[in-house]
Amino acid sequence: xxxxxxxxxxxxxxxxxxxxxxxxxxxxxxxxxxxxxxxxxxxxxxxxxxxxxxxxxxxxxxxxxxxxxxxxxxxxxxxxxxxxxxxxxxxxxxxxxxxxxxxxxxxxxxxxxxxxxxxxxxxxxxxxxxxxxxxxxxxxxxxxxxxxxxxxxxxxxxxxxxxxxxxxxxxxxxxxxxxxxxxxxxxxxxxxxxxxxxxxxxxxxxxxxxxxxxxxxxxxxxxxxxxxxxxxxxxxxxxxxxxxxxxxxxxxxxxxxxxxxxxxxxxxxxxxxxxxxxxxxxxxxxxxxxxxxxxxxxxxxxxxxxxxxxxxxxxxxxxxxxxxxxxxxxxxxxxxxxxxxxxxxxxxxxxxxxxxxxxxxxxxxxxxxxxxxxxxxxxxxxxxxxxxxxxxxxxxxxxxxxxxxxxxxxxxxxxxxxxxxxxxxxxxxxxxxxxxxxxxxxxxxxxxxxxxxxxxxxxxxxxxxxxxxxxxxxxxxxxxxxxxxxxxxxxxxxxxxxxxxxxxxxxxxxxxxxxxxxxxxxxxxxxxxxxxxxxxxxxxxxxxxxxxxxxxxxxxxxxxxxxxxxxxxxxxxxxxxxxxxxxxxxxxxxxxxxxxxxxxxxxxxxxxxxxxxxxxxxxxxxxxxxxxxxxxxxxxxxxxxxxxxxxxxxxxx
Numbered sequence: 001x002x003x004x005x006x007x008x009x010x011x012x013x014x015x016x017x018x019x020x021x022x023x024x025x026x027x028x029x030x031x032x033x034x035x036x037x038x039x040x041x042x043x044x045x046x047x048x049x050x051x052x053x054x055x056x057x058x059x060x061x062x063x064x065x066x067x068x069x070x071x072x073x074x075x076x077x078x079x080x081x082x083x084x085x086x087x088x089x090x091x092x093x094x095x096x097x098x099x100x101x102x103x104x105x106x107x108x109x110x111x112x113x114x115x116x117x118x119x120x121x122x123x124x125x126x127x128x129x130x131x132x133x134x135x136x137x138x139x140x141x142x143x144x145x146x147x148x149x150x151x152x153x154x155x156x157x158x159x160x161x162x163x164x165x166x167x168x169x170x171x172x173x174x175x176x177x178x179x180x181x182x183x184x185x186x187x188x189x190x191x192x193x194x195x196x197x198x199x200x201x202x203x204x205x206x207x208x209x210x211x212x213x214x215x216x217x218x219x220x221x222x223x224x225x226x227x228x229x230x231x232x233x234x235x236x237x238x239x240x241x242x243x244x245x246x247x248x249x250x251x252x253x254x255x256x257x258x259x260x261x262x263x264x265x266x267x268x269x270x271x272x273x274x275x276x277x278x279x280x281x282x283x284x285x286x287x288x289x290x291x292x293x294x295x296x297x298x299x300x301x302x303x304x305x306x307x308x309x310x311x312x313x314x315x316x317x318x319x320x321x322x323x324x325x326x327x328x329x330x331x332x333x334x335x336x337x338x339x340x341x342x343x344x345x346x347x348x349x350x351x352x353x354x355x356x357x358x359x360x361x362x363x364x365x366x367x368x369x370x371x372x373x374x375x376x377x378x379x380x381x382x383x384x385x386x387x388x389x390x391x392x393x394x395x396x397x398x399x400x401x402x403x404x405x406x407x408x409x410x411x412x413x414x415x416x417x418x419x420x421x422x423x424x425x426x427x428x429x430x431x432x433x434x435x436x437x438x439x440x441x442x443x444x445x446x447x448x449x450x451x452x453x454x455x456x457x458x459x460x461x462x463x464x465x466x467x468x469x470x471x472x473x474x475x476x477x478x479x480x481x482x483x484x485x486x487x488x489x490x491x492x493x494x495x496x497x498x499x500x501x502x503x504x505x506x507x508x509x510x511x512x513x514x515x516x517x518x519x520x521x522x523x524x525x526x527x528x529x530x531x532x533x534x535x536x537x538x539x540x541x542x543x544x545x546x547x548x549x550x551x552x553x554x555x556x557x558x559x560x561x562x563x564x565x566x567x568x569x570x571x572x573x574x575x576x577x578x579x580x581x582x583x584x585x586x587x588x589x590x591x592x593x594x595x596x597x598x599x600x601x602x603x604x605x606x607x608x609x610x611x612x613x614x615x616x617x618x619x620x621x622x623x624x625x626x627x628x629x630x631x632x633x634x635x636x637x638x639x640x641x642x643x644x645x646x647x648x649x650x651x652x653x
Contacts, residue, residue, distance in 0.1 A: 015135065015138055018134060018188060018191070018192070020121055020127070020130055020192075020195075021192055021196055021209060022117060022121075023117040023120065023212065024212070025075065025113060027212040028077070028113040028116055028117060028221070029069050029075075029077045029113045030067060030069075030077065030079070031069060032067070033066070033067065033068040033069075034066055034067045034068075035064070035065075035066035035068070036063075036064065036065045036066060037062075037063070037064045038062070038063045038064075039060065039061070039062045039063070040060065040061055041058060041059065041060035041061075042057075042058070042059045042060070043056055043057075043058050044056065044057040044058075044059075052093060053092070053093060054092075055090065055091070055092045056090070056091050056092070056093075057088075057089070057090055058087070058088070058089040058090075058091070058099075059087070059088050060086070060087045060088075061084075061085070061086045061087075062083075062084070062085045062086075062087075063082075063083070063084055064081075064082070064083040065080065065081065065082050065083070066078070066081060067079045067080060067081070069636075071568075071572065071632060071634055071635050072568075073367075073373060073375065073380050073568075074112055074114055074115070074373075074375040074571075075112070075113055075114050075634070076110060076111070076112055076113070076237075077110060077111055077112075077113050077225075078107075078108075078110045079108055079109040079110050079111070080108030080109050080110075081105070081106065081107055081108045081110060082105065082106040082108060083103070083104070083105050084103070084104045084105075085101055085102070085103045085104075086101060086102050087099060087100070087101035088100055088101075094251060095250070095251055096248075096249060096250045096251065097247075097248065097249055098246075098247070098248035098249075099246070099247050099248075100244075100245065100246045100247075101244075101245055102242065102243070102244050102245075103242065103243040103244075103245075104240070104241075104242045105239060105240070105241055105242075106239065106240050107237040107238060107239035107240075109225075109226070109236070110236070110237045110239075111224075111225040111229075111235045111236050111237060112229070112235045112237070112375065113235075114375065114376060115229070115235045115374065115375055115376045116221070116224055116225055116235045118376040119224045119233050119234070119235055120210050120217075120220060120221065120224065122233065123207070123210070123220055123224065123233060124196075124206060124207045124208065124209050124210055125195075125198075125199060125204075125206040125207065125209075126204075126206075128472070129199050129201060129204045129206055130195050132199075132201055133194065133195040133197075133199050133200075133201065134191050134192065134194070134195040136201075137190070137191045137194040137195065138187075138191050148180075152176075152180060152183070153176065154173070154176050155169045155172040155173050155176065196208060196209035197209075228274065228275075228276055229275075229276040229374065230275055230276060230281075230374070236276070237273070237276050237277060238272075238273055238274045238276045238277075239271075239272070239273050239276070239277060240272045241269075241270060241271040241272050241273065242270040242272070243267065243268070243269055243270070244267070244268040244270070245265065245266070245267045245268075246265065246266045246267075247263070247264075247265040247266075248263060248264060248265070249261060249262070249263030250262055250263065256313070257311045257312065257313050258312050258313055258314055259311065259312040260309070260310070260311050260312075261308075261309065261310045261311075261324075262307075262308070262309045262310075263307075263308050263309075264305065264306060264307040264308065265305060265306055266303070266304075266305040267303065267304050267305070268301070268302075268303045269301060269302040269303065269366055270301050271300050271301070271366055271370065272297075274297050275297065275298075275372070277371065277372070277373055278300055278366065278370040278371060278372060278382075279298065279300060279370050279371075279372045279382070280297050280298050280299060280300040280370075281297065281298055281372070282295060282296075282297055282298075283295065283296055283297070283298050300370050302330070302331055302332065302366065302369065302370075303330075303331050304328065304329065304330040304331065304363060305328070305329060306326055306327060306328040306329070307326070307327055308324060308325065308326035308327075309324065309325055309326075310322065310323065310324035310325075311323055311324075318345060318346050318347060319343065319344070319345050319346075320343070320344045320345075320346075321341075321342070321343050322340075322341070322342045322343075323339070323340070323341050323342075324339070324340045325337065325338075325339050325340075326338045326339075326340075328361060328363070330363045330421070332364075332369065332384060333363065333364075333420065333421050336361045336421060336423070338358075338359040338360055338361055339359055340356070340357065340358035340359060341356065341357050341358075342354065342355070342356035342357075342358075343355050343356070350433055350434040351431075351432075351433045352431070352432045352433070353429075353430075353431055354428070354429070354430045354431070354432075354444075355428070355429050355430075356426075356427075356428045356429075357425070357426070357427055357428075358425075358426045358428075359423070359424065359425045359426070360423075360424050360426075361421045361422065361423050361424075362421060362422040362423075362424070362454065363421050364382075364419045364420075364421065364422075364454060364480065366382075367380075367382060367480070368382055368383065368419050368454060368480040369382045369383070369384045369419060369480075370382045370384065371480070377476060377571075378458075378476040378477065378478050379475060379476070379477050379478070380477075380478045381477055381478070381479055381480070382419070382480050383416055383418060383419040383479050383480040383481060384418060384419060385418060386415070386416060386417050386418040387415065387416040387459075387477070387479050388415050389413050389415065389461070390413065390414055390415070390416065390457070390459030390460065390461060390477060390479070391411050391412065391413055391459055391460050391461065391462065392412045392413075392414060392459060392523075393458050393459065393460065393476075394412075395410050395411050395412035396410075396411065396460060396462075398410050399411060406468075406469050406471075408464050408467050408468075408469060411464075414457075414459065414523075416457050416459070416479045416481045417481075417482070419454070419480050419481065419482060420452045420482050421452065422450060422451075422452050422453055422454045422482070423450070423451045423452055424448055424449065424450050424451075425448070425449045426446060426447070426448050426449075427446065427447045428444060428445070428446045428447075429444065429445050430442070430443060430444030430445070431443055431444075438498060438499045438500075439496065439497070439498050439499075440496070440497040440498075440499075441494070441495070441496050442494070442495045443492075443493065443494040443495075444492070444493055444494075445490070445491070445492045446490060446491055446492075447488070447489075447490040448488060448489045448490065449486060449488050450483075450486065450487040450488065450489075451486060452482040452483065453482065453483040453486075453487040453524060454480065454481075454482060455480075455481065455482075455483060455524035455527060456478050456479060456480050456481055456524070457478075457479045457481045457523050457524065458476070458477070458478055458479075458523075459476075459477055459479065460474060460475060460476045460477060461474070461475050461477070462474040462475070481524060482524070483524035484524075485517070485524075487515070487516075487517060487524075488515075488516040488517075489513065489514065489515050489516060489528065490513075490514060490516065491511060491512055491513035491514065492511070492512045493509065493510065493511040493512070494509065494510055495507070495508070495509035495510075496508055496509070503541055503542055503543055503544055504539075504540070504541050505539070505540050505541075506538070506539050507536075507537075507538045507539075507540070508535065508536060508537045508538070509535065509536050510533075510534070510535040511533075511534055511535070512532060512533055513530045513531070513532060514532055515528040515530075527567040527568065528565075528567070529564070529565075529566050529567060529568075530564060531561050531562040531563070531564040531576075532562055532564065533562040534559070534560060534561045534562060535559075535560050536557060536558065536559050536560075537557070537558045538555060538556060538557040538558070539555070539556050540553070540554065540555035540556070541553055541554055541555075546588065549590055549591050549592050550588055550589070550590055550591075551588070551589050551591060552586070552587065552588045552589075553586070553587050553588075553589075554584070554585060554586040554587070555583075555584070555585050556582065556583075556584050557582070557583040557584075558580065558581075558582050559580060559581050559582075559583070560578075560579075560580040561578065561579055561580070562578050563575060563576060563577050563578040564576055566632055566633035568632070568633060568634070571634070572632075572633050572634035573633060574633040574634070575633070576630055576631065576632070576633060577629070577630065579627075579629035579630070579631075580627075581602070581603040581604075581605070581606065581627060581629065582603070582604045582605060583600070583601065583602045583603070583604065584600055584601055584604050585598065585599070585600030585601075586598070586599050586600065587599070593648075594648060594649035594650070595646070595647065595648050595649075596646070596647040596649075597644075597645075597646055598643075598644070598645045598646075598647070599643070599644050600642070600643055600644075601640055601641065601642040601643070602640070602641045603627060603628075603629070603638060603639060603640050603641065604640060605626075605627040605640070606626075606627045606628050606629070606638065606639035606640040627639075
């Protein structure tokens, strides 16, 4: 609440926090999903006499287009997106391959609906003008404050002559709010309705609130979402980025080793967002008279390549050893080496013990390096050059405890060094066996150690002059960064298949995964996003004879996933409730015609019966069948997906 002034009550008392009228996401996005995919490929055997061992030339092209809602760093409306990928490859089975492909994309008419809602508010009236109009209406002739104090008994400020200061009974004020909650809601609604109108403040340019469903709303909405982000208050993404990749590998059997593999790859990134996503912003050049002489977009590109080799050797007919070494170089980072070793020991038939050590690196993505995405409340930025003197969110909130006198001495500053590649070392031990030729068991335990774990820091900047701050110039950043502490994870999994008969199988698997952080507080958000416990149980049948030429199969699978913390962007971090689901599938095959009909559904019970559309007072049957679940925080509830397919196999023998 805002207690200011030196009278019995403040003109804003007890106005408290108030908010602008927002927009429903349904007013801003198209929830329908449309997807078109096409693929064409030519496979040419260069020496047909060798059959499958012949060298093969492959030329393929893929196309995709669609419209959907996507949740990543923010909620995005992807409209008329395009993807193209063209590939050429020469390969020989178990000997060599060399492939090259290019991927191109076009964001089409995609935009950020959350940022669009903020732009609509700003287009009607600035936040400052809205605040002033709201306050002026609240305090006009003491309209509400007078009534609260004089008629409804809101506690007054009490002057103490001894100290020359006012005191206030906060407990009585809290009780008053409970008693007059409905009154306050009604008064705030009146103040908001007034502030939503065109402003009467001198020098303020404004428009009334854009009401969804009206022509003026649609016109302004279309203008914002079709104007590039950063240009005149737009939110449209421009993205015509490209990726080029070449990868080759050769396998041979020299001398003492059973198998030797060498290979390498090269990748070139060419992002092109014209400043709407990355730092490829517009650059303008002027002459001495201030006349524009040139403008262009700052070009951003990156490249990386790697070389690897590996050997395998079998010893004493029971022990198989393997070793690999890979080295990688990204233009912006140093050389990195990642070795791996493994051993598989088989003391008797159908029993295998495995032990392995591996290492890997994860280069920072283009977003980690070059991102500059305005999502409204914050600026999401890459961190190739490092950030200095960011203020922690916690210390800024503490300094704001008294809004009338922000204590800048409470600010805690930190630096975010330039982003570095993430490195992980993995130790794994496992065992696989077959019991009585009917029970198959595979179990394993892993332990991961991450150095320079990639996540992000949250911080802000605000100008400070003469111990005063300008909150209107505050900017919140989400900065890609590395953890200064080791991050460790470990887990266990086991899978069992029991073959009741050659046609029937019962299967189950269980996994346990846990994130271990070496320090209690680490500002890096690890985004583990993995449930600690989950399991599957299934029963399936195949090749069941219906008639002489028809054979049938089916499967039923039950999945259970424990509740877990999903960490995404700041606004998309929260708990995913425990959920379970049942998947089913049935198929029938005609052995002579080579045709297969398949019908199935995932999350079979993920729908609401038509006669139970009202969520209030659902019957037990409705609750059973209303099994929609969340799998990402902030994402949609996922219901049943049913499908039917028909396959015809050409027999060329």
